[in-house]
Amino acid sequence: MKRYLKERKEKFLKSIEADLYISNSSETIKYLTDISGAGMLFIVEGKLYVIVDKLSYPAFSLLEAWIAQVIQSNDFAKVLKKIIDEKRIKSVSCQPEQMSFSIIQKIRENNVELISQPYLSENIRMIKDELEIKKIKKAAIINRNSIMKTYSYIKPGVTEKEIASELEYQMRKNGSDGLSFPTIVATKKNAYNPHAVPSDTKIADNDVVLIDFGATVDGYHADQSYTFIVGKADSGLKNRYNAVFLAQYDAIEAVRDGIEAAKIDEFARNRLKKENLSKYFIHGTGHGVGLAIHELPWIAPSSKQIIKPNMIFTVEPGVYFGDGLGIRQEVMVLAHKSEGEVLGFAPIVEVV
Numbered sequence: 256m257k258r259y260l261k262e263r264k265e266k267f268l269k270s271i272e273a274d275l276y277i278s279n280s281s282e283t284i285k286y287l288t289d290i291s292g293a294g295m296l297f298i299v300e301g302k303l304y305v306i307v308d309k310l311s312y313p314a315f316s317l318l319e320a321w322i323a324q325v326i327q328s329n330d331f332a333k334v335l336k337k338i339i340d341e342k343r344i345k346s347v348s349c350q351p352e353q354m355s356f357s358i359i360q361k362i363r364e365n366n367v368e369l370i371s372q373p374y375l376s377e378n379i380r381m382i383k384d385e386l387e388i389k390k391i392k393k394a395a396i397i398n399r400n401s402i403m404k405t406y407s408y409i410k411p412g413v414t415e416k417e418i419a420s421e422l423e424y425q426m427r428k429n430g431s432d433g434l435s436f437p438t439i440v441a442t443k444k445n446a447y448n449p450h451a452v453p454s455d456t457k458i459a460d461n462d463v464v465l466i467d468f469g470a471t472v473d474g475y476h477a478d479q480s481y482t483f484i485v486g487k488a489d490s491g492l493k494n495r496y497n498a499v500f501l502a503q504y505d506a507i508e509a510v511r512d513g514i515e516a517a518k519i520d521e522f523a524r525n526r527l528k529k530e531n532l533s534k535y536f537i538h539g540t541g542h543g544v545g546l547a548i549h550e551l552p553w554i555a556p557s558s559k560q561i562i563k564p565n566m567i568f569t570v571e572p573g574v575y576f577g578d579g580l581g582i583r584q585e586v587m588v589l590a591h592k593s594e595g596e597v598l599g600f601a602p603i604v605e606v607v
Contacts (some may be wrong), residue, residue, distance in 0.1 A: 264287060290443070348371070397430050409464055433470060466480065507588055
């Protein structure tokens with residue numbers, strides 16, 4: 256662990272464009288200290304400081320000095336002023352998408368140059384190290400094992416809520432620390448909503464059931480979706496289902512070092528376009544997964560990221576119809592030099 260924390264810190268030190276960097280992101284704090292908790296992070300003169308309140312202090316109190324100095328205080332402004340004065344700070348950088356207006360105002364009160372470095376942490380965290388990959392792979396395997404145990408439970412007469420409850424139980428049983436997000440189980444009109452909330456609706460013969468779920472391991476997330484046909488599918492449903500499956504396949508096959516993320520999205524979208532389904536594809540093809548469930552890179556038409564080895568992201572084309580049908584297939588992919596590696600795929604989905 257020591258080697259990884261030192262390497263992560265060095266990445267930040269090379270990227271910071273001011274005397275002092277400030278972040279209140281729990282993901283950034285976890286990334287640099289391996290401790291999960293709320294606080295304020297300062298990086299100055301090559302050293303890390305974590306400012307926490309009494310509630311968070313126990314979690315951080317055992318941090319070794321080489322990692323970070325822990326300061327217990329409820330007065331962020333007071334600690335900030337003290338460090339600025341003692342270190343003779345002239346410039347402070349932060350990520351504006353993280354900081355509230357009130358925090359930025361407190362920084363400005365110290366008469367320092369404020370430098371905006373948007374998505375600094377996210378850009379650094381976009382390429383995973385070996386330890387991060389190991390944890391994400393474990394979360395993906397928990398996902399796989401859990402959906403396979405839940406598969407036989409998806410049948411007529413069982414409600415969306417009951418399936419969600421069983422799946423969450425299996426995730427815990429298989430070793431998940433928690434849930435990456437509220438589990439989605441959706442059928443009928445509920446499946447038209449990509450972020451549906453499980454209801455008391457019962458599964459019926461020939462229903463299509465969309466399930467989206469994620470396990471966590473030491474703060475790292477998994478995110479996968481499967482769509483199941485309970486019973487028989489008519490030719491129209493088969494064509495739609497197959498189109499989504501093949502759109503995902505085309506996008507995964509495109510993954511390699513140096514490809515534009517937007518190009519991967521284009522491969523998925525083109526397959527659906529051939530089947531006259533592209534207008535029903537209402538979101539991007541994927542997103543990065545790590546300490547945050549949604550992070551860089553974005554696999555979408557407007558994405559500016561270039562894929563590099565050790566990036567991990569989802570590939571999740573989907574189509575949604577107002578008459579009560581949603582089909583989405585989602586896997587996580589680890590980028591390598593010449594291919595993408597699918598993580599934790601459950602061998603229970605076939606082209607019908």
